[in-house]
Amino acid sequence: xxxxxxxxxxxxxxxxxxxxxxxxxxxxxxxxxxxxxxxxxxxxxxxxxxxxxxxxxxxxxxxxxxxxxxxxxxxxxxxxxxxxxxxxxxxxxxxxxxxxxxxxxxxxxxxxxxxxxxxxxxxxxxxxxxxxxxxxxxxxxxxxxxxxxxxxxxxxxx
Amino acid sequence: xxxxxxxxxxxxxxxxxxxxxxxxxxxxxxxxxxxxxxxxxxxxxxxxxxxxxxxxxxxxxxxxxxxxxxxxxxxxxxxxxxxxxxxxxxxxxxxxxxxxxxxxxxxxxxxxxxxxxxxxxxxxxxxxxxxxxxxxxxxxxxxxxxxxxxxxxxxxxx
DNA sequence: TATTGTTATACTCTATAACTATA
DNA sequence: TATAGTTATAGAGTATAACAATA
Numbered sequence: 001x002x003x004x005x006x007x008x009x010x011x012x013x014x015x016x017x018x019x020x021x022x023x024x025x026x027x028x029x030x031x032x033x034x035x036x037x038x039x040x041x042x043x044x045x046x047x048x049x050x051x052x053x054x055x056x057x058x059x060x061x062x063x064x065x066x067x068x069x070x071x072x073x074x075x076x077x078x079x080x081x082x083x084x085x086x087x088x089x090x091x092x093x094x095x096x097x098x099x100x101x102x103x104x105x106x107x108x109x110x111x112x113x114x115x116x117x118x119x120x121x122x123x124x125x126x127x128x129x130x131x132x133x134x135x136x137x138x139x140x141x142x143x144x145x146x147x148x149x150x151x152x153x154x155x156x157x158x
Numbered sequence: 159x160x161x162x163x164x165x166x167x168x169x170x171x172x173x174x175x176x177x178x179x180x181x182x183x184x185x186x187x188x189x190x191x192x193x194x195x196x197x198x199x200x201x202x203x204x205x206x207x208x209x210x211x212x213x214x215x216x217x218x219x220x221x222x223x224x225x226x227x228x229x230x231x232x233x234x235x236x237x238x239x240x241x242x243x244x245x246x247x248x249x250x251x252x253x254x255x256x257x258x259x260x261x262x263x264x265x266x267x268x269x270x271x272x273x274x275x276x277x278x279x280x281x282x283x284x285x286x287x288x289x290x291x292x293x294x295x296x297x298x299x300x301x302x303x304x305x306x307x308x309x310x311x312x313x314x315x316x
Numbered sequence: 317t318a319t320t321g322t323t324a325t326a327c328t329c330t331a332t333a334a335c336t337a338t339a
Numbered sequence: 340t341a342t343a344g345t346t347a348t349a350g351a352g353t354a355t356a357a358c359a360a361t362a
Contacts, residue, residue, distance in 0.1 A: 035328090134172050
């Protein structure tokens with residue numbers, strides 16, 4: 001029987017494995033796994049505000065800003081004033097950023113391949129669906145029906 | 159149809175949601191989500207070497223050492239020389255660490271509840287199984303059959 | 317020779333709080 | 340009043356490489 005703790009640890013192991021493989025694959029080009037996610041998010045829908053960018057990449061506006069400062073210095077992204085909202089700034093890939101992203105996408109392909117190779121197409125669907133549901137379940141808004149805590153930590157099996 | 163990229167982003171979203179909720183739940187007690195994982199790993203099987211501890215928590219010996227230094231300062235863990243291997247050190251929870259862990263476990267229970275609440279028992283099993291398989295697939299050893307990269311980044315849907 | 321752990325070092329990511337400017 | 344972003348600040352986690360001690 002699978003506990004919440006089991007899910008949590010399995011999730012952690014999978015994510016960190018992915019993150020390490022990605023960092024290693026992108027390091028030669030001076031880009032981190034998280035920066036790749038930012039680039040990929042911009043490539044899918046650019047001219048995003050920083051806030052929207054943060055939301056789409058499951059990050060934080062303040063974190064994203066720190067990343068953008070670094071990546072702007074590398075010439076990968078550029079920020080402009082928003083056309084209709086003078087408070088906001090839009091973020092987009094520069095031509096160099098687009099080229100870099102295409103190369104990084106290729107560099108990451110073996111990783112995505114390895115990940116998908118161990119899953120049937122319907123299993124991949126299932127995994128994505130369950131992960132999405134878990135994410136939604138973890139959102140701070142979705143408060144659970146009050147539940148008495150009768151559980152205890154797992155035994156010490158020294 | 160679910161791509162490797164979809165899985166990667168879903169994994170990221172779920173893990174970061176879990177991590178943030180955990181950090182928030184434990185912050186009042188001055189412990190981070192990652193430190194909680196370390197404590198939980200020790201509680202399950204203490205007197206681990208630092209290396210084994212790092213392996214079980216999907217981390218790195220050097221990272222674990224940095225964490226242990228911080229946590230030793232808080233009096234949560236203690237390190238002793240290994241009984242049979244003079245190179246190694248064993249790590250264990252102190253009495254204070256055990257108490258802290260029990261409280262943290264309770265503090266994290268609502269999060270685990272919320273996560274498990276959105277899944278049927280068989281779905282939880284499936285999720286854990288698929289995540290484990292993905293993790294194994296991502297291990298650097300498991301090299302994929304050579305695959306030609308015919309893919310291209312997702313279209314810009316501005 | 318290989319392995320465990322330490323040390324030094326550096327950098328990214330993370331996030332809060334106070335602030336400015338604009339909606 | 341609420342929102343977008345900036346700034347200052349702080350800290351955690353991450354990891355590599357050189358090293359010492361031991362297996």
